[in-house]
Amino acid sequence: MKKIKILLVDDHKLVRNGIKYTLESGRSAPFISSIDEAVNGDEAILKCKINRYDIIFMDINMPEKDGIAATKEILKNDQFTKIIALSMYDEDYEIRSMIKAGAVGYLLKNTGTEILDEAIQTIINGGKYYSNDVAIKLLEPNPGTSREKIKIIRETNQNESVLTKRELQILELIAAELTNEEIAAELNLSKRTIDSHRQNIINKLQVKNTAGLIKYAFKIGII
Amino acid sequence: MKKIKILLVDDHKLVRNGIKYTLESGRSAPFISSIDEAVNGDEAILKCKINRYDIIFMDINMPEKDGIAATKEILKNDQFTKIIALSMYDEDYEIRSMIKAGAVGYLLKNTGTEILDEAIQTIINGGKYYSNDVAIKLLEPNPGTSREKIKIIRETNQNESVLTKRELQILELIAAELTNEEIAAELNLSKRTIDSHRQNIINKLQVKNTAGLIKYAFKIGII
């Protein structure tokens, strides 16, 4: 059996050490040939141009380049690399974005040896692996069998409540503590336009007010 | 030389593994007798009632009970335990709160073996250890020698623009997307009282509006 090459991408050394230690002490250890590290998305992309990795564990929230963008770019160059997302949070938006970007797995950082091994085995054999909490989150709203469900979600994904460019831009300015009037001035638009956008964003995200908007802005990492 | 007993407190298993691995592979390894783990502040407090630990590595942001509260409570029962704060972020507020709570060290999670060893040695010998970035943050605004500086900060701490209990409570409810009226109902107070508090908080924090409030709430980790 061919041994696998792994890349760990996370801006926190202790977390990288944690994964490394967990991998080296797990059931999959004999099948691993090397474990490389990168501190952010940019470095990960660079390393992928030099080496070929079988599995990449990718953190989502990182400075320089986040895991979602890095995943997209890496898979553009090499579709055979398997990318497993790693996150602190089981946030709907992050999960779906990573899946959309091409990740074949999603684990939370409170994962132990057994789950990590299971995920590696599954993915090496061409499967997909979502940790339990993540899967539950993903499959909550829809009926059908589990496999169908994931398919449904992928298809529905585009119609989902993801903001448009303009909306994102306005959300950023809201987060910068500007009023609608100030935003309008900034973008050379009517205040009423910003009113509408703001309302649409609130509806799309199903939040109640500005507080909800800012929390979402944090969630998707634009703050 | 007496071997030391260590407790790791963090809600993420990978992070606990990371610290453990880093400790076990470091220079301090021969001096460590055991490494115990807890997943949140509550469990840490409980474990401290059963065992005596020489050093506790304490995460700050955790569910159930955060690191600041846990630190206070643990030190109330045993002042000889040395607590080292561990955080993702070098946020002023967190650092100062942990120092105030009695932590003798503050490390960021991107710490490697060398720093970790250095910190342990320093603290075992009765010293205090702040990782470089943290120390810089702490000492930025004030003149004087480093030791004096820390003293100054401790004394100034109370006069600082930190929110009162009530204000924090209201900020949390604002972050939960409640309106002032709903908050008033929740706390059995007049809406006008909440209006006043909200205004005071905005003034204290020098932010412009709700967006600023929520960003601050994130910064201090109450979201």
Added chain:
DNA sequence: AAATACTTAGGTATAAATACGCATTAATTA
């Protein structure tokens, strides 16, 4: 005992946000 800070609450006013509906134009996609 006096000073200080916290909590409470009201007066008054304006600014801003929220809610729903409608409509046009540009851009994208089927």
Added chain:
DNA sequence: TAATTAATGCGTATTTATACCTAAGTATTT
């Protein structure tokens, strides 16, 4: 090309938030 979505803008109304002020009762600290 037809259909859909994104971006723009306005009408109207209500609710919330922001701003600045005063002030009294409560704790806490000096």
